[in-house]
Amino acid sequence: MKRAYDVVIVGSGVAGIAAANTLAGHGLEILVIDENPHAGGQILRQNCRVTDGFWEFDPRLGRSGRTVSIRKIVQSLRPIQRPKGITCVHQARVLGIFSDLQLLVHVPDTLYPGGSGSGRVLEIDAGYLLLATGARERCLPFKGWTLPGVMSLGAAQILMKSSGILPARKTLIAGTSPLQTVLALEILKNKGNVTAILDENHLTKKLGLLPLLKHHGSLAGEGAMQMLRLLIRQVRFRQGVRVTEARGKNGLSAVVTAGLDRKGNTVPGTFQTYPARALAVGHGFTANIELPVQAGCALDYDADRGGWVVRVDDALETSVAEVYAAGEITGIAGAGKSFVEGKLAAVSILEKLGEKTGPDVCVPELVRMQKQQMGYASFLNQLCQVPSSAYEAIDDEVLICRCEEISMGEIRKQISQGFVTGGSLKKATRCGMGRCQGRICQPLLFDILQALTGQTPEQIGSPSFRAPVKNVPLESFLHP
Numbered sequence: 100m101k102r103a104y105d106v107v108i109v110g111s112g113v114a115g116i117a118a119a120n121t122l123a124g125h126g127l128e129i130l131v132i133d134e135n136p137h138a139g140g141q142i143l144r145q146n147c148r149v150t151d152g153f154w155e156f157d158p159r160l161g162r163s164g165r166t167v168s169i170r171k172i173v174q175s176l177r178p179i180q181r182p183k184g185i186t187c188v189h190q191a192r193v194l195g196i197f198s199d200l201q202l203l204v205h206v207p208d209t210l211y212p213g214g215s216g217s218g219r220v221l222e223i224d225a226g227y228l229l230l231a232t233g234a235r236e237r238c239l240p241f242k243g244w245t246l247p248g249v250m251s252l253g254a255a256q257i258l259m260k261s262s263g264i265l266p267a268r269k270t271l272i273a274g275t276s277p278l279q280t281v282l283a284l285e286i287l288k289n290k291g292n293v294t295a296i297l298d299e300n301h302l303t304k305k306l307g308l309l310p311l312l313k314h315h316g317s318l319a320g321e322g323a324m325q326m327l328r329l330l331i332r333q334v335r336f337r338q339g340v341r342v343t344e345a346r347g348k349n350g351l352s353a354v355v356t357a358g359l360d361r362k363g364n365t366v367p368g369t370f371q372t373y374p375a376r377a378l379a380v381g382h383g384f385t386a387n388i389e390l391p392v393q394a395g396c397a398l399d400y401d402a403d404r405g406g407w408v409v410r411v412d413d414a415l416e417t418s419v420a421e422v423y424a425a426g427e428i429t430g431i432a433g434a435g436k437s438f439v440e441g442k443l444a445a446v447s448i449l450e451k452l453g454e455k456t457g458p459d460v461c462v463p464e465l466v467r468m469q470k471q472q473m474g475y476a477s478f479l480n481q482l483c484q485v486p487s488s489a490y491e492a493i494d495d496e497v498l499i500c501r502c503e504e505i506s507m508g509e510i511r512k513q514i515s516q517g518f519v520t521g522g523s524l525k526k527a528t529r530c531g532m533g534r535c536q537g538r539i540c541q542p543l544l545f546d547i548l549q550a551l552t553g554q555t556p557e558q559i560g561s562p563s564f565r566a567p568v569k570n571v572p573l574e575s576f577l578h579p
């Protein structure tokens with residue numbers, strides 16, 4: 100592994116791969132870094148069998164002039180040997196980005212045998228940097244959400260995709276995310292059972308959002324087919340229901356839910372208890388903006404794009420010259436947008452370098468497709484939106500920062516004492532300063548502040564992050 104590359108891509112999800120493949124074959128030295136053991140990002144964790152390969156997109160994909168369908172993307176991926184000029188490093192974490200596009204990267208010992216066993220931290224220089232770091236799940240805490248057996252929808256997926264393990268024989272699914280139906284089908288495919296899908300949205304809200312899918316017939320069709328397949332398998336659906344408590348001594352044994360009115364407020368007297376060993380619950384996604392913030396990139400807040408996202412121009416260049424961003428970090432919109440943006444960002448970099456792109460790349464069409472995907476972004480993010488009343492209703496005893504064990508009561512107390520910006524509340528409570536570096540609680544803290552103080556996101560302030568954005572053994576810094 101060298102210390103300088105023409106282009107460094109962080110993230111080998113759909114966006115990172117699409118970019119790498121477009122950049123390949125132009126004589127550039129390209130480095131792709133990902134902390135996952137394999138390429139494919141969140142959507143393709145199941146393709147673990149490929150260890151030394153790369154993933155190729157069908158060149159026909161995206162030229163049909165139609166919306167990119169997620170199923171089509173997954174089907175069109177197949178392993179090939181790494182294209183010439185691309186070095187792909189997995190299980191490596193980018194910890195920080197400094198001026199002159201210098202990256203601090205933690206690499207595993209497998210790359211440098213004879214190390215300390217803790218890996219090494221390297222400095223790598225990038226001529227151009229493409230950030231394609233994707234998204235993670237949002238959550239809405241409730242009493243008992245730290246009990247073993249309670250997990251996010253994505254965590255349940257990862258268990259099955261990466262390790263072939265079911266969360267339990269029977270899993271209860273809840274929240275607001277479209278991942279609910281995807282997960283339920285995966286559980287059934289793996290011979291598990293789904294107790295029920297408890298969706299916080301009422302059917303009327305979903306129907307009201309359907310016009311946003313006018314350019315996304317294939318996605319709407321896929322969603323409808325998923326529902327149909329689940330109904331045929333007799334999976335129970337309940338709409339307008341929220342989990343209010345998880346019960347159990349050493350692990351989950353029961354889940355309490357409440358019915359919701361049209362505004363998302365719990366309705367007294369509608370509580371119901373489900374016996375459960377596993378609960379998978381999620382409330383949409385938030386962009387992984389830590390590295391762009393580190394690099395000094397400007398952010399925008401847009402609820403329709405999933406909250407704080409990286410600001411990019413039409414060429415997908417950020418506010419920092421030679422730093423590009425693609426995929427979920429510029430707006431949560433699913434795999435189709437990530438694919439298109441990965442290609443577009445690569446084309447922009449090639450143009451800057453004076454390189455011609457191949458005949459399979461049609462920029463105006465990619466731009467049109469990218470704009471179209473924003474309709475799906477609005478649908479997805481509005482579907483997953485949690486009303487302020489849900490944050491206001493969190494009990495004082497519920498932990499918000501799991502690493503530092505900061506409760507909702509403590510957060511309420513500090514807000515009442517005047518700590519009403521994200522930065523000041525973090526310093527007053529240590530919320531977000533623990534082991535996970537705020538991966539779970541940081542977006543939550545902002546949502547709570549918004550709900551409890553009525554301030555705008557801009558008044559609360561955009562999040563700030565310092566290196567290292569991921570935790571690594573201190574020892575790894577001793578062997579540069």
Ligand SMILES: Cc1cc2nc3c(=O)[nH]c(=O)nc-3n(C[C@H](O)[C@H](O)[C@H](O)COP(=O)(O)OP(=O)(O)OC[C@H]3O[C@@H](n4cnc5c(N)ncnc54)[C@H](O)[C@@H]3O)c2cc1C
Pocket residue numbers: 109110111112113114115132133134135139140141142169191192193194231232233234235236252253254256278281384387390425426427428432433434435437568569
């Ligand atoms: C938990 C989860 C499960 C999902 N499951 C599905 C699904 O089943 N079906 C579906 O259609 N959509 C799913 N999605 C949505 C999915 O994210 C998008 O559809 C799409 O795959 C996004 O592509 P991307 O390239 O923008 O990001 P991602 O696919 O998220 O790829 C980003 C990559 O960046 C890497 N990365 C991030 N930070 C660092 C760092 N500091 N150092 C090194 N590497 C880093 C990550 O490891 C990751 O592989 C899921 C999302 C999440 C969060």
